[in-house]
Amino acid sequence: MSQPDTLISVQDLAHTYLRGTPFEVPSLRGVSLTVAAGRTVGLVGPTGSGKSTLLQHLNGLLRPQEGTVHVLGDSLTDPSINIRDIRQRVGLVFQNPEDQLFEPYAGDDVAFGPRALGLERDQVRERVRQAMEAVGLSFDLKDRLTSQLSQGERRRLALAGVLALEPQILVLDEPTAGLDPLGRRSLLDFLSSWASDAKRAIVLATHNMEDIALLSDDVYVLVAGKIVLSGPARTVLQNADVLLQSSLSLPVSVELSRQLRRRGLPVSTDSLTMDEATRQIEVLLRGDS
Amino acid sequence: MNRPSRPSEFELVGRVTIGQYLPTNSQVHQLDPRAKLLMVLLLAIGVVASDSLLGLAILLGGVALCLVSARIPLGYTLDGLRPALPFLLLLALLQILVIPARGPCLRTVWEWAFFSVTDRSLLAGAVLALRFVVMALGISLVSFSTSTTELTHGIEHLLRPMQTFGLPAHEAALVVNITIRFLPILAAEAERLLKAQASRGADFGPGRFGLLTRARKLLPLLVPLFLISLRRADQLVEAMEARCYLGGKGRTNLIQLRAHPRDHLAVLATSMVVALVVYLGSIDVEGLILSSILPCPT
Numbered sequence: 001m002s003q004p005d006t007l008i009s010v011q012d013l014a015h016t017y018l019r020g021t022p023f024e025v026p027s028l029r030g031v032s033l034t035v036a037a038g039r040t041v042g043l044v045g046p047t048g049s050g051k052s053t054l055l056q057h058l059n060g061l062l063r064p065q066e067g068t069v070h071v072l073g074d075s076l077t078d079p080s081i082n083i084r085d086i087r088q089r090v091g092l093v094f095q096n097p098e099d100q101l102f103e104p105y106a107g108d109d110v111a112f113g114p115r116a117l118g119l120e121r122d123q124v125r126e127r128v129r130q131a132m133e134a135v136g137l138s139f140d141l142k143d144r145l146t147s148q149l150s151q152g153e154r155r156r157l158a159l160a161g162v163l164a165l166e167p168q169i170l171v172l173d174e175p176t177a178g179l180d181p182l183g184r185r186s187l188l189d190f191l192s193s194w195a196s197d198a199k200r201a202i203v204l205a206t207h208n209m210e211d212i213a214l215l216s217d218d219v220y221v222l223v224a225g226k227i228v229l230s231g232p233a234r235t236v237l238q239n240a241d242v243l244l245q246s247s248l249s250l251p252v253s254v255e256l257s258r259q260l261r262r263r264g265l266p267v268s269t270d271s272l273t274m275d276e277a278t279r280q281i282e283v284l285l286r287g288d289s
Numbered sequence: 290m291n292r293p294s295r296p297s298e299f300e301l302v303g304r305v306t307i308g309q310y311l312p313t314n315s316q317v318h319q320l321d322p323r324a325k326l327l328m329v330l331l332l333a334i335g336v337v338a339s340d341s342l343l344g345l346a347i348l349l350g351g352v353a354l355c356l357v358s359a360r361i362p363l364g365y366t367l368d369g370l371r372p373a374l375p376f377l378l379l380l381a382l383l384q385i386l387v388i389p390a391r392g393p394c395l396r397t398v399w400e401w402a403f404f405s406v407t408d409r410s411l412l413a414g415a416v417l418a419l420r421f422v423v424m425a426l427g428i429s430l431v432s433f434s435t436s437t438t439e440l441t442h443g444i445e446h447l448l449r450p451m452q453t454f455g456l457p458a459h460e461a462a463l464v465v466n467i468t469i470r471f472l473p474i475l476a477a478e479a480e481r482l483l484k485a486q487a488s489r490g491a492d493f494g495p496g497r498f499g500l501l502t503r504a505r506k507l508l509p510l511l512v513p514l515f516l517i518s519l520r521r522a523d524q525l526v527e528a529m530e531a532r533c534y535l536g537g538k539g540r541t542n543l544i545q546l547r548a549h550p551r552d553h554l555a556v557l558a559t560s561m562v563v564a565l566v567v568y569l570g571s572i573d574v575e576g577l578i579l580s581s582i583l584p585c586p587t
Contacts (some may be wrong), residue, residue: 021365022311084490092488100485110507116490141413151416166487268319 004069007169007201008035008058008090013067014225015053030067035169038198040191042216042233045207046247050225051173051205052095058203059090072168073131077285088117091167095174097158098151106157107132107142113165122283131164133156135190139272152183155285159187171203176211188214213237213251214274221246238269253277260284311433317359318434318499321398322443324552328559333425335563336420339570342412345419349558352426359434365485366429370422377418385414392576394585413574433467445479459537467525471518478517482510 002028003173014173015028027050036040045051056062056281057069060083069076069085094100103109107128112147129139135156142166146154155175161284175191176184192215195202204215212233219236220228229236237243237282240250256277267284271277312318317325335348356366390409399406435443441462448458486509 010516021368022362023309029355059488061487087488088490092484092485094488097485100482100513102486102513112491113487113489150424164489 005037006034006117006204007037007068007072008033010034010054010057011068011070013054013057013064013069015057015062015065017048017200019051019065019274021237023275027225031225031227032067032130033220033227034201034231037201038195039217040195040202040204041217042212043203043209043222043255044209044212044219044248045222045245046075046207049222051222051227053280055171055173055203056224058169058222059087059092061092064150088113088165089167090169090171091162091165093159093162093170093172093175094130095177096155098163101146101158101161104145106144106146106149109146110142110161110164117165127164127166128160134163134194135160135253136186150181155179155183156187164175165262166197169201170205173205174208175204176206178210186210191215207233207248209243209249209251221248234270234272237272303331309334309433311361312436313434314359315359315434317430319547320434321513321546321552322439323359323434323546324548324556326440326443326447327436327556329427331556331563333424335566336427338425339566340416341391341412341566341570341574342419343574344422344566344569345382345416347562347569348423349419349426350364351562352430353464356430356433359430361430361433366426369429370425371505373421373425377421381414381418385410385416388413394580396579396583396586408579418549437466437469438544440469441540442544446546457537458516463537471521473520474521475514475518479510479514482513482561486510 010031010033014026017023017025017027031050031054032117033041033054034044037131043054057064057076057193058071060081063076072089073078074081074086076086101109103112110128110131111124114127119127119214128142130141132139137153137156137160141149141153141157143205143257146157151239152189159175171189172191176187179187190213191204192204194200195215201216206212210289216233219230219233220227221236221242228246229239237254240254241251249255253271253274253276254269256270257267257280260267260281261269265284267280271280295323332348336345339345353363356363365403385406387403390407390413395409395555397407401455403466416545432440444465445458445462446463448456450466453457489508
């Protein structure tokens with residue numbers, strides 16, 4: 001069926017909201033996607049393109065109406081699989097997860113998952129400590145009221161709540177939306193270090209092209225429920241025609257290189273991050289003088 | 290109607306059919322909202338005042354006819370009733386078994402220990418179930434065929450005479466409007482929370498555990514839901530004040546409601562049918578029919 005290092009494989013997935021009612025809304029129309037171990041997969045697309053719907057299929061919140069979804073060897077079409085086990089191994093972090101904290105105390109909220117798994121007190125405590133420290137929150141904050149934390153802290157707390165399940169795959173929906181630059185930076189740093197373990201994988205949906213450029217190995221462009229372009233990040237993010245047509249923007253570095261080239265300067269457009277672009281420009285300046 | 294195979298245990302938004310508006314632009318949709326409100330009020334009077342099975346069946350037929358002419362799929366309407374069905378059956382069963390029926394001549398159909406089922410109690414059970422169905426369908430019909438704006442204007446107009454007694458008609462209509470508007474929003478928020486918690490190992494499968502565990506698992510859902518609604522209410526107030534909303538005094542409407550002959554006709558027809566149904570109940574038409582077929586046991 002798939003290579004051993006394929007963690008998630010989606011084939012011709014279609015989904016229609018409110019199917020069988022007068023309010024039918026087609027959301028996905030035949031999407032295929034593969035997530036391999038050790039990879040960070042970026043999913044870009046304008047608002048309403050079906051990104052969130054696709055993500056909800058990856059941990060079985062939604063079951064395939066048409067097509068198949070295989071997660072860690074299990075087919076989600078099979079009603080007899082252990083869906084809670086899949087949800088534990090595929091950690092899904094929703095958009096604005098800080099709105100979904102429900103326990104009064106920070107530590108209890110992180111402990112929700114491990115407790116639902118039925119772990120012992122000590123194990124729960126250990127998981128909470130590890131998860132909170134992983135996202136850069138001091139373990140002492142566990143006794144703080146969640147309402148007293150800042151927005152950035154609360155988002156990290158929500159992320160810790162998912163990490164406490166010790167998932168193998170992390171699925172994130174717009175993780176940096178609404179964060180200040182520092183909060184965004186530290187979250188991206190955390191994600192890239194988390195993904196450095198070769199057994200793990202990340203799926204990241206966003207329309208922030210900078211996040212995608214910084215983190216992704218593979219990129220899928222989703223427009224109106226269809227994948228219009230996919231491949232290694234470096235190839236996809238340089239395809240300005242498709243990206244701009246899809247109401248997306250280009251990463252700043254790619255845009256910069258394009259503008260420079262248009263003015264006749266010999267830079268390549270394949271620099272994905274600002275660091276790469278800076279280096280190119282430095283070379284250019286040195287060559288000129 | 291066939292439900293798709295296992296759509297999702299979380300699709301809450303789709304399940305809230307009441308309060309939905311189905312813009313099919315039919316004759317029923319074009320009726321004046323005030324006429325429709327009056328008609329559903331008359332329907333309510335008929336449903337409550339008459340305990341005739343035949344009468345209620347006539348009302349059901351009338352509502353079904355309106356649903357068809359409003360081009361609303363019947364299956365979709367009935368889908369909205371489905372969650373209430375078990376309770377309805379239970380209530381009807383209690384009515385039949387436990388509540389003693391009264392009447393001049395009772396024919397016992399079945400007897401066991403304390404229970405005795407008579408023709409009258411069977412009738413009463415059927416009437417109870419039918420009352421609920423007729424009323425639910427009637428209300429659905431109005432909500433399917435009337436937009437929230439129309440509904441609010443209609444309510445405001447109908448309440449206006451009460452202003453002389455100090456009832457703030459505009460504000461009352463606004464409350465109704467906001468309530469209806471917020472239903473789908475809250476359903477969407479609840480769906481989001483359910484999904485987030487299920488992703489973290491909570492088990493929300495339908496009917497997989499007892500009532501108490503169910504209630505306990507709902508608590509982590511209700512707390513953030515309350516917070517979200519309070520926050521939304523706050524934002525709504527600010528948004529309204531930012532647009533200089535000052536309440537009902539001196540407000541004019543963009544859309545002026547104008548009643549047409551067909552609106553008068555519709556209300557008139559409804560009142561006649563309801564009058565007939567109430568009359569059927571008052572002469573105890575079922576009792577008459579039964580007596581003409583079966584002799585009274587002595």
